Amino acid sequence: PFEVLIQKAARICAYLAIAMATCWASVTVILFLVPPEVDLAGDFAPWYNFTCTQDVSWLVQHRAMMHWVVPPDRKPSEPWQLPLCARAELRCIPGFAGSPALQCSPQGNLEVADDSDECQEVTCGPPPGLPHAHPAGWSTRTSAFRPGMKVHYVCEAGYSGGPIQICQEDGSWTWSMKGTYCQRVGCGPLDIWLDDKVGAGWRKIMKAQGNKVAKYGFAGEVVNFVCQPGFKGKPQAVCLKGIAEGTDLQRGTWTITTPCRPFTTALGCNCKSRWVFCHGWF
Numbered sequence: 549p550f551e552v553l554i555q556k557a558a559r560i561c562a563y564l565a566i567a568m569a570t571c572w573a574s575v576t577v578i579l580f581l582v583p584p585e586v587d588l589a590g591d592f593a594p595w596y597n598f599t600c601t602q603d604v605s606w607l608v609q610h611r612a613m614m615h616w617v618v619p620p621d622r623k624p625s626e627p628w629q630l631p632l633c634a635r636a637e638l639r640c641i642p643g644f645a646g647s648p649a650l651q652c653s654p655q656g657n658l659e660v661a662d663d664s665d666e667c668q669e670v671t672c673g674p675p676p677g678l679p680h681a682h683p684a685g686w687s688t689r690t691s692a693f694r695p696g697m698k699v700h701y702v703c704e705a706g707y708s709g710g711p712i713q714i715c716q717e718d719g720s721w722t723w724s725m726k727g728t729y730c731q732r733v734g735c736g737p738l739d740i741w742l743d744d745k746v747g748a749g750w751r752k753i754m755k756a757q758g759n760k761v762a763k764y765g766f767a768g769e770v771v772n773f774v775c776q777p778g779f780k781g782k783p784q785a786v787c788l789k790g791i792a793e794g795t796d797l798q799r800g801t802w803t804i805t806t807p808c809r810p811f812t813t814a815l816g817c818n819c820k821s822r823w824v825f826c827h828g829w830f
Contacts, residue, residue: 600652604628615667640667672715703730706766733767735787735800775808
C-alpha cells in the first residue's frame with residue numbers, strides 16, 4: 549500500500565508540473581501576441597497584435613461623399629492603422645453634423661461602425677421673425693438655409709434699421725452685429741408742430757380729414773387736410789425719417805405740401821369766409 553501511495557503522489561506531481569508548464573507557455577504566447585501596453589490602451593482590448601490593412605486617413609480622404617474628416621488631434625496625412633476590433637472616432641466637415649466612426653473587424657477589414665451616425669447636411673430652416681420687420685430677398689418656398697447664408701430684413705413703416713440674421717453651422721440663426729434692429733422713427737404730435745410752423749390759428753385755415761391728427765407720427769405717415777371756406781389747396785402733412793443715434797426712439801420731422809392759401813378776387817382782394825356774397829362759391 550505504501551508503494552501505491554508513492555506512485556499516486558508522483559503521478560499527481562507530474563500532472564501539476566504539466567499544468568503549470570502549460571499555463572506558463574500560454575501566458576508567454578498571449579503576452580507575445582498582445583503586449584500589455586496595447587491591450588490596456590483606450591476603451592478596447594485587441595484580440596491579437598494585428599492591424600487592418602487599410603489606413604483610416606487614406607480612407608477618409610478618398611470618401612469625400614461621406615463628408616468625413618479626422619479628429620483635430622491628428623494630421624490628415626498621418627498614417628492611422630487600427631488594431632483588430634479597435635475603433636476610430638471621426639468628425640464631419642463644416643456644414644454637416646453627425647458622429648461617424650470606423651472600426652477594424654476581427655477579419656481585418658475597416659468598416660463603418662454599427663452605431664455610427666452619418667454626416668447630414670445642417671440647415672437652419674425659415675428665418676426667425678423679428679419685431680417690426682420681415683425677411684426680404686428670399687422666396688417663401690425656400691425651406692433650407694445653409695451655414696453662412698444671410699437674410700436681410702426690411703423694417704415696417706414707422707421703423708428704421710437693417711436687421712441681418714446668419715445661419716450657423718449648428719443649424720441656428722444668430723444676429724449679425726453689422727445689422728441694426730428696427731427702431732421706432734417718429735415726428736411727434738402733429739398739432740404741436742402746426743402750432744409752431746403754421747400758427748396757432750391753423751384750425752381756421754384747414755382741418756384734417758376725419759378730424760384725425762397724428763398724436764405721434766410714424767415715419768412715412770401721411771395726414772390729408774381740407775381747406776376751410778375761403779381758402780384753396782390740398783395740404784398734406786408727411787412725417788419724414790430723422791436720424792437719432794444711441795436711442796431707442798428716433799426722431800423725424802413733419803413737412804407740409806401745398807398749404808391752404810386765401811382765394812383772391814379779380815382785383816386781387818383776399819376773400820373772407822364771412823362775406824355774404826361769397827356763400828356757396830367755395
